[in-house]
Amino acid sequence: MIKDLNKFNCQFILIGDIYKKSIFNNIFYKELLLSPVEYLGFKSNIIYYLNNCSCLVLPSYRDGMSKILLEGCAVGRPLIASDVPGCNNIVKNSYNGFLFEPKSSISLFEAMKKFLLLSKEEKIEFSVNSKNYSNNFDEKYVLDRYICTLDTN
Numbered sequence: 001m002i003k004d005l006n007k008f009n010c011q012f013i014l015i016g017d018i019y020k021k022s023i024f025n026n027i028f029y030k031e032l033l034l035s036p037v038e039y040l041g042f043k044s045n046i047i048y049y050l051n052n053c054s055c056l057v058l059p060s061y062r063d064g065m066s067k068i069l070l071e072g073c074a075v076g077r078p079l080i081a082s083d084v085p086g087c088n089n090i091v092k093n094s095y096n097g098f099l100f101e102p103k104s105s106i107s108l109f110e111a112m113k114k115f116l117l118l119s120k121e122e123k124i125e126f127s128v129n130s131k132n133y134s135n136n137f138d139e140k141y142v143l144d145r146y147i148c149t150l151d152t153n
Contacts, residue, residue, distance in 0.1 A: 001105065001106075001109040002037060002109075002112075003035065003036060004035060004037050005112060005116060008116040010116060011036075011038070012035075012036055012037040012038065013037070013038050013040060013049065013053070014032075014037050014038065014039045015038075015040050015041070015042070015043050015046065015049060016041075016042060016149060017042045018041075020118055031044075036056055041087075046068065046071065047071070047075070050071060050072055050075050050077060051075060053077060054077075054078070054123065055077060055078045055079070055097075055115055055123075056068070056069070056072035056077045056078070056079050056080070057079075057080040057081070057082060057108075057112065058079070058080070058081040058082065059081075059082055059086065059100075059102075059108050060081065060082050060084060060087060060102070061082065061084065061102050061103060062084050062085070062086075062102075063081075063082070063086050063087050064085070064086040065086045065089065065090070066081070066086055066087055066090065069087060069090040069091065069136070070090060071103060071132060071142065072130070072138050073090055073096065073130045073131070073134040073137070074131070074137075074149065075131070076127040076128065076130050076131035076132040076134075077127065077130055078096060078097045078115060078123060078126035078130060079091045079096060079097030079099075079125055079130060080097050080098050080099075080100065080111045080112060080115060081097065081099060082099070082100060082101075082102040082103075082110075083099035083100060083102065084102050084140055087099070090133075090137070092129075093116060094135065095126070095129050095133070096126050096129040096130040096133050097115075097126060097130070098111040098115060099111070107122075
């Protein structure tokens with residue numbers, strides 16, 4: 001399905017570790033060779049890649065408060081993520097990104113396609129919304145709210 005998205009003249013980069021003992025590694029590498037996806041493996045300096053991408057996609061089954069989504073939000077990237085607890089607290093559907101059904105490659109594909117069909121202005125608006133929304137997760141803001149909650153109890 002990603003090959004169908006190539007008509008949008010986009011580049012797909014996959015970053016992250018693989019499961020070392022997975023029986024699916026051979027299938028994974030074979031499929032990568034047949035796709036337009038560039039796999040970079042684990043990267044410790046993720047900020048470089050966040051600063052140079054137009055959208056961050058996290059197809060997680062369950063992630064909690066995803067650090068990578070928070071980082072993407074903080075640098076003003078539109079986000080595409082699974083509609084699971086934690087991720088759906090950071091991604092506001094059709095505001096700073098799109099949510100998709102977990103474990104559904106079709107839903108993921110549709111969310112990516114929806115993003116690619118946005119106008120340049122809409123993509124910029126999503127970026128600004130992400131950056132602004134990231135203030136809700138600022139450590140000082142969160143600690144101040146926590147202290148206020150403790151003080152009222």
